[in-house]
Amino acid sequence: SYVLTQPPSVSVAPGKTARITCGGNNIGSKSVHWYQQKPGQAPVLVIYYDSDRPSGIPERFSGSNSGNTATLTISRVEAGDEADYYCQVWDSSSVVFGGGTKLTVL
Amino acid sequence: EVQLVESGGGLVQPGGSLRLSCAASGFTFSSYWMSWVRQAPGKGLEWVANIKQDGSEKYYVDSVKGRFTISRDNAKNSLYLQMNSLRAEDTAVYYCARLLVRGWYVDRWGQGTLVTVSS
Numbered sequence: 188s189y190v191l192t193q194p195p196s197v198s199v200a201p202g203k204t205a206r207i208t209c210g211g212n213n214i215g216s217k218s219v220h221w222y223q224q225k226p227g228q229a230p231v232l233v234i235y236y237d238s239d240r241p242s243g244i245p246e247r248f249s250g251s252n253s254g255n256t257a258t259l260t261i262s263r264v265e266a267g268d269e270a271d272y273y274c275q276v277w278d279s280s281s282v283v284f285g286g287g288t289k290l291t292v293l
Numbered sequence: 294e295v296q297l298v299e300s301g302g303g304l305v306q307p308g309g310s311l312r313l314s315c316a317a318s319g320f321t322f323s324s325y326w327m328s329w330v331r332q333a334p335g336k337g338l339e340w341v342a343n344i345k346q347d348g349s350e351k352y353y354v355d356s357v358k359g360r361f362t363i364s365r366d367n368a369k370n371s372l373y374l375q376m377n378s379l380r381a382e383d384t385a386v387y388y389c390a391r392l393l394v395r396g397w398y399v400d401r402w403g404q405g406t407l408v409t410v411s412s
Binding site for chain 2: 231235271277286
C-alpha cells in the first residue's frame with residue numbers, strides 16, 4: 188500500500204513562512220490534497236489538486252508537488268494557523284492520509 | 294448548505310456491534326461517492342471505507358475487512374457503517390465524508406461521532 192510520510196511537527200514564528208512536507212514514492216505523479224484540523228474539530232480542506240485553494244481559504248496557503256515530495260506552504264503565519272495538517276492522495280481505490288504534522292506558532 | 298450529521302456512536306463491549314448513520318442534506322446525495330474516516334484519540338486520520346454513488350462498489354481498509362460494512366440509502370439521503378466484532382483498536386471518532394471523484398478528495402466532513410470499545 189502507498190505510504191505518505193510527514194514530519195510530526197513544524198514550528199514557526201508569527202509572520203514567517205511554514206513549509207510542511209509530504210513524502211511518497213513518485214508522489215509528483217499523483218494529485219495531493221491537504222487538510223487542516225484544529226483541536227476538537229473536523230478536518231477542513233485547504234489545498235486540492237496540489238495547489239488549488241477552496242473558496243474561503245486565504246491566499247497565504249499554497250501547495251506544490253514534484254518528484255517524491257509535496258509541500259504545503261503557509262506564508263505570513265498567524266496564531267490561528269496552529270493546527271494539525273494532513274496530506275492525502277488516492278491510490279488503488281483507497282484514500283491515503285499522511286501521518287499528520289502539528290504546526291506550532293511560536 | 295451542505296450538511297453531514299453522524300449519529301449512532303457510543304460505548305460498546307469488545308466483540309459487540311454498532312451501526313453508524315450519516316444524514317446528508319444540502320446536495321444531491323445520490324451523485325457522490327461517500328466515505329467513512331476515523332481518528333483514534335490523539336492519532337491521525339485513517340480512511341475506513343468508500344462507497345460508490347449507487348452502492349455497486351465498496352472498498353475497505355484491510356483492518357476492517359470482513360467486520361465492517363458500508364452501505365447507503367439514496368432515498369433517505371443516508372450513509373451507514375455497520376461495525377461488527379468490534380475491538381479496542383476501533384475506538385475512534387468516525388467521520389462521514391463526501392468524496393469528489395475529480396481528484397478523489399474530501400470536500401465536506403461531518404462533525405464526527407465517538408465510538409468507544411471497552412469492557
